Amino acid sequence: MADNIVWHSHPVDQATRADQKSQHPLLIWFTGLSASGKSTIAGALEQVLTAQGYHTYLLDGDNVRHGLCKDLGFSDQDRKENIRRVGEVARLMVDGGLIVLAAFISPFRADRQIVRDILPAGQFVEVFIDTDINVCRKRDPKGLYAKADRGEIKQFTGIDSPYEPPETPEVHVAADRLSVAESVNQLLAYLHHAGALRAGYVPLAVEEGGPEE
Numbered sequence: 001m002a003d004n005i006v007w008h009s010h011p012v013d014q015a016t017r018a019d020q021k022s023q024h025p026l027l028i029w030f031t032g033l034s035a036s037g038k039s040t041i042a043g044a045l046e047q048v049l050t051a052q053g054y055h056t057y058l059l060d061g062d063n064v065r066h067g068l069c070k071d072l073g074f075s076d077q078d079r080k081e082n083i084r085r086v087g088e089v090a091r092l093m094v095d096g097g098l099i100v101l102a103a104f105i106s107p108f109r110a111d112r113q114i115v116r117d118i119l120p121a122g123q124f125v126e127v128f129i130d131t132d133i134n135v136c137r138k139r140d141p142k143g144l145y146a147k148a149d150r151g152e153i154k155q156f157t158g159i160d161s162p163y164e165p166p167e168t169p170e171v172h173v174a175a176d177r178l179s180v181a182e183s184v185n186q187l188l189a190y191l192h193h194a195g196a197l198r199a200g201y202v203p204l205a206v207e208e209g210g211p212e213e
């Protein structure tokens with residue numbers, strides 16, 4: 001970076017924007033294997049938050065690869081750059097006062113730590129969507145495990161590319177034992193206890209009979 005670039009502070013800051021929205025800006029970072037349920041659970045949580053008047057944005061792993069990160073592949077180096085870029089974008093959105101949900105496999109601990117480190121203290125919530133790989137294989141909504149097994153996709157996380165689970169995530173969701181609604185409610189309860197929600201949040205109704213697969 002050039003030496004003559006300095007940070008310019010502006011009169012409207014994160015606190016102003018957060019006050020305007022009456023909310024606590026936050027980055028809720030979902031990590032887990034492909035098909036573990038990150039996008040589904042993040043989308044369902046975003047729906048609840050939006051319905052309750054929060055201002056949110058969901059950054060989705062597949063979607064950013066159509067634009068912001070379309071020049072990147074799946075080598076370790078490209079995965080690192082993917083997460084770095086997304087982290088910077090998420091940081092700007094959180095600075096804009098939003099509750100940002102990010103759903104990325106983000107297999108490497110060090111890369112997730114880099115994102116945590118660029119967010120203001122207390123504004124990064126790591127959510128481990130912990131679904132056994134055999135359940136992911138069974139769900140496989142995009143048929144990616146089947147393709148990886150046939151050798152049509154290389155460097156597939158959990159098969160021929162590693163996944164480093166979080167050691168101390170803020171929320172650990174056993175998404176192979178919970179329904180989507182139960183996972184969302186676990187997250188709402190965490191956010192409530194962390195003081196990130198206004199009083200009186202409404203959990204989702206949970207159907208009897210356990211999770212579908």
Ligand code: ADP
Pocket residue numbers: 032033034035036037038039040041103139140141175176178179180183211212213
């Ligand atoms: P990821 O974003 O982690 O790749 P997706 O959310 O795209 O995963 O895919 C998970 C798939 O599993 C979806 O098709 C979803 O409907 C299905 N699914 C079934 N049961 C659950 C559950 N209990 N929690 C989350 N997803 C589930």
